[in-house]
Amino acid sequence: MKLIKSYSLALYSAEQCTLYNKNEIDKQVDLSPQSSDFIPDALQLVAIQQSLALENWAAESRIVILVPDHWLSISNSILDSSTPPSLMPLAALTYAVESTFSTPEMVWFNYQKKRLEDNRIQLSVFACSEEWSKQLCSPFSSKNASCLIVPVSLWQNIKPRSRRWSTLSRHALSHYQPDHEKQRTCKRLWCCLLVLSVLVHSLAYGYFSSLEQRIHLLLTDRQSLLERQTAWATHQDSNDFVFSVLGLMQELPTSVRLVSFDGGSQQADFQLTLTQEEFAYLFSRWEQDFPHWHWQVFESFQAANSISLPVESNQEVLDVFVSVFEKK
Amino acid sequence: MFLSQFLRKNSASLSAISVSRVCLFVLVQALAWYPVLSEQSADLERHLKRQEQLRVSWQKVQAQSRLLEEKSFLQEDWVTYSVGDKVQGVATAWQIEGRALIKEWQVLLETVQEKVALRLVSATWERGQDGAWYGQLLFDIQEPKRNRAYENWLPTSLKAGRFVEEDWTLVSTMRAGERASALLRHKNSQHWVRQGSWLPMVGLVVDSVAFDHVNLINSDGLQVTLQFREEHRDETSGE
Numbered sequence: 001m002k003l004i005k006s007y008s009l010a011l012y013s014a015e016q017c018t019l020y021n022k023n024e025i026d027k028q029v030d031l032s033p034q035s036s037d038f039i040p041d042a043l044q045l046v047a048i049q050q051s052l053a054l055e056n057w058a059a060e061s062r063i064v065i066l067v068p069d070h071w072l073s074i075s076n077s078i079l080d081s082s083t084p085p086s087l088m089p090l091a092a093l094t095y096a097v098e099s100t101f102s103t104p105e106m107v108w109f110n111y112q113k114k115r116l117e118d119n120r121i122q123l124s125v126f127a128c129s130e131e132w133s134k135q136l137c138s139p140f141s142s143k144n145a146s147c148l149i150v151p152v153s154l155w156q157n158i159k160p161r162s163r164r165w166s167t168l169s170r171h172a173l174s175h176y177q178p179d180h181e182k183q184r185t186c187k188r189l190w191c192c193l194l195v196l197s198v199l200v201h202s203l204a205y206g207y208f209s210s211l212e213q214r215i216h217l218l219l220t221d222r223q224s225l226l227e228r229q230t231a232w233a234t235h236q237d238s239n240d241f242v243f244s245v246l247g248l249m250q251e252l253p254t255s256v257r258l259v260s261f262d263g264g265s266q267q268a269d270f271q272l273t274l275t276q277e278e279f280a281y282l283f284s285r286w287e288q289d290f291p292h293w294h295w296q297v298f299e300s301f302q303a304a305n306s307i308s309l310p311v312e313s314n315q316e317v318l319d320v321f322v323s324v325f326e327k328k
Numbered sequence: 329m330f331l332s333q334f335l336r337k338n339s340a341s342l343s344a345i346s347v348s349r350v351c352l353f354v355l356v357q358a359l360a361w362y363p364v365l366s367e368q369s370a371d372l373e374r375h376l377k378r379q380e381q382l383r384v385s386w387q388k389v390q391a392q393s394r395l396l397e398e399k400s401f402l403q404e405d406w407v408t409y410s411v412g413d414k415v416q417g418v419a420t421a422w423q424i425e426g427r428a429l430i431k432e433w434q435v436l437l438e439t440v441q442e443k444v445a446l447r448l449v450s451a452t453w454e455r456g457q458d459g460a461w462y463g464q465l466l467f468d469i470q471e472p473k474r475n476r477a478y479e480n481w482l483p484t485s486l487k488a489g490r491f492v493e494e495d496w497t498l499v500s501t502m503r504a505g506e507r508a509s510a511l512l513r514h515k516n517s518q519h520w521v522r523q524g525s526w527l528p529m530v531g532l533v534v535d536s537v538a539f540d541h542v543n544l545i546n547s548d549g550l551q552v553t554l555q556f557r558e559e560h561r562d563e564t565s566g567e
Contacts, residue, residue, distance in 0.1 A: 189345045196354045204361035211368045218375045225382050232389070232415045233471065243448050243479065250485045254531035257455070257547070261483050264450040273526045317526055 007062035007165055010140070011152075012071070014038040016051040017139075039071055042135060049139050063140050063147045064168055066155055072173075073099035073127045081119045086181070088113065088123070093176045096127035106130040108173040112154070126151045126173065133173060148172035239265040241326050248286065256282070259319070269323045276316050283322075296323040388472045392444050393419040396469065401443075404428075404436055412466075422446065425464045430482060430547060433461060437481055445470040453483035457535075459547055484547060491530050491544075491552055498542055498554045508537040512554065 009020040040048060075095045083091065092111035093104055100107050109127035116122055128149075137147045154171040155163075242263035249258055249270065256274040263269070272279070287295060298321040395401055396419060397411050406428045412421030424440070426433075440446070446467035454462040465481060499511040499518065509522040514529060521527065521542070525534040532544040532552065541555040 186345055189347065189350050193345070193350045193353060196350070197357055200354055200358045200361075204358070204365060208361075208365060208368055211365075211372050215368075215372050215375050218372075218379050222375075222379055222382060225379075225386065228416055229382075229386060229389075229471075232418055232420065239449075242450055243481075246448070246451060246481065246483070249483050250480055252484065254487060255528035257526050257528075257531070257533070258453070258483055259455055261451065261453040263452075273528075275528050278528065317528060 007064050007168075009064050009066065011066045012048065012068060012136070014040070014068075015048070017048050045135055061145050062165060063145045064155075064172075065136055065140075065147055065149045066152050067136060067149055069126070069151050069153050071128070072151055073125075075099045075125045075127070077123050077125075078116070079121045079123055081115075081121055083121065086178075089176060089178050089180070092123060092125045095123070095125040099125070100127045100129050102129045104176060108133045108149070108175060110151070110154070110171060110173045112171070126154070128173065241265055242268060244290075245270075245324060252282075253278075267323065267325050269321070272320045272322065273317060274320065276318055279318060279320055290324075292327050294325040294327050296325070297321070298323060385471060390418055392472050393469065396422050396444060402436065402440070404432070406432070407436060418469075420469055421449070422467045422469055423465070424467075427456070427460055427462045429460050430484065430486060433463060433482055434486065438478070441476070441478060445472040445476055448479065448481055451481060451483075455483075455547070459545055459550075491532065491546075493552075493554075496530075496554055498556050501537060501539060501542070503539075510534075510537045510542045512542070 011018045011020065073096070075098070077095060079091065088111065092109060093107070095111075096107045096109035097104055100109075106129055107127055108130055109125055111123055111125045114122045114124070133149055136149055140147050148165075148168055150168055150172050155168075158167060158171065242265060245263050245268040246261070249261055252258060252272070255278060256272055259271040259273060261268070261270040274282075283295070283297070286293075393411075393414075396409075402409060402424075404426070407424060407426030409422065409424040411419040412423060414420065422444075426436075428436075447470050448465065449468050450466045452462075452464040456462060461483065463483075495514055497513040499513050501508065501510045503509075507522060509520050512519050512521060512527075514527075519525075519527070521534045521537070523534055523536055526532075527534070527544070530544075532546050535543040535545040535551065537543075541553050544552040544554065546552070
């Protein structure tokens with residue numbers, strides 16, 4: 001399937017009308033200058049058209065009709081460069097009407113602008129009447145083809161490579177279309193708008209998704225880093241038991257002597273030297289303050305070192321071994 | 329006139345397209361993306377910052393672990409320390425052991441706490457005769473955070489009892505074979521003491537009993553000597 005639709009070509013000459021298919025166009029179109037300045041009238045045109053071998057025509061829906069220049073009315077005029085481009089179609093229409101003697105609604109024309117050295121513009125107008133152009137197209141109109149009438153000289157001026165349908169339609173005869181340029185610019189701008197919008201949106205979305213991807217990467221990275229850190233931290237269990245018991249030791253008054261202390265996360269043992277009265281007081285307070293701890297007073301014997309005679313028996317100095325456990 | 333009328337009349341010129349209008353419309357569309365993109369970008373910044381913080385904190389943990397292994401971490405010669413288990417190449421436990429006076433321990437442990445983040449797991453303290461303490465402490469190494477609270481890992485507080493010499497009187501001394509004992513009077517009470525006896529009222533231990541004086545020592549290793557006073561020389565020993 002060809003993406004670019006091609007067109008057929010029909011070349012009128014004084015004697016005949018030759019039809020070329022799409023693959024023949026570039027090679028064989030015979031554009032040798034005409035032998036005569038013969039301009040056919042309506043009946044003669046019909047005769048020429050009889051020579052068309054329409055049966056062989058592989059019906060393309062587009063056809064370009066090449067017309068010898070002298071079959072059309074040509075006018076060349078020079079305009080000032082101060083003429084605004086929007087008035088060009090109107091100027092061309094005027095010249096076309098003049099040269100074909102038809103009314104403005106019935107004239108088909110095409111104009112070409114050429115800038116001259118002294119900054120003036122040469123306007124060339126090719127014109128013919130509507131009925132003439134209808135007749136030129138008539139053999140092909142039955143096939144529902146869209147046809148373009150192009151003067152031969154214009155065809156020859158276009159490079160073979162740029163003989164696209166769109167280029168040719170700019171060189172073909174048509175009605176007065178004042179808004180044609182404007183419409184074209186309009187279409188172009190709409191296209192531009194669409195393209196730019198699509199571009200903007202796709203760029204923005206691309207940026208957005210790249211950001212998202214980076215965030216995703218960071219999150220997975222973070223995950224692995226966190227795992228590593230928690231693996232390092234979790235082996236440690238938080239337990240303040242030994243610290244609390246040590247705190248008790250630090251708060252002992254100076255009258256109590258701490259001999260030894262051995263504490264872990266579940267159990268602490270310590271040995272004190274103090275008076276019985278003091279011990280009773282301290283122990284009762286400890287049991288009150290820490291009901292969730294389990295106390296064991298292992299041995300409480302009179303310190304062999306002291307042989308003092310106390311005033312009261314509770315002033316006796318004792319060595320006390322205490323074990324404290326965290327209750328489960 | 330009403331808005332609908334106006335729009336109907338001017339629909340052609342309003343919908344006319346020009347280069348400036350194209351630019352405007354494209355710009356509006358671009359700006360419409362701005363809040364979304366800026367939020368996403370801010371999100372990314374936030375994540376980057378968090379990632380950086382995480383990385384920095386892990387680096388700190390590793391640096392701390394390396395510090396604890398260094399031989400030059402603690403200068404004191406009375407202490408030895410070693411690193412325990414390692415997880416992920418980073419140490420998790422640390423142990424310290426040594427024998428010194430309580431004041432020296434305080435300085436050491438303060439320095440340690442300043443430099444590294446530790447949590448006490450187990451502690452063993454033993455008071456020696458000369459007032460020095462043998463300590464063996466085992467710690468869990470923690471993530472170094474700023475503004476750590478100071479923790480006191482010492483076995484006692486450093487407050488010393490006040491020894492008022494006027495309150496004490498050496499009344500007499502006695503020797504029975506190898507054992508020497510002394511009679512001390514403190515305020516209204518009298519106590520027979522010998523070497524190793526604990527005097528709770530002043531927090532002192534009797535270090536030695538000699539013929540004419542008694543040496544007392546406190547938990548810091550500070551020595552106090554009680555001697556006979558001139559006035560009481562002639563007093564007889566009481567029971």
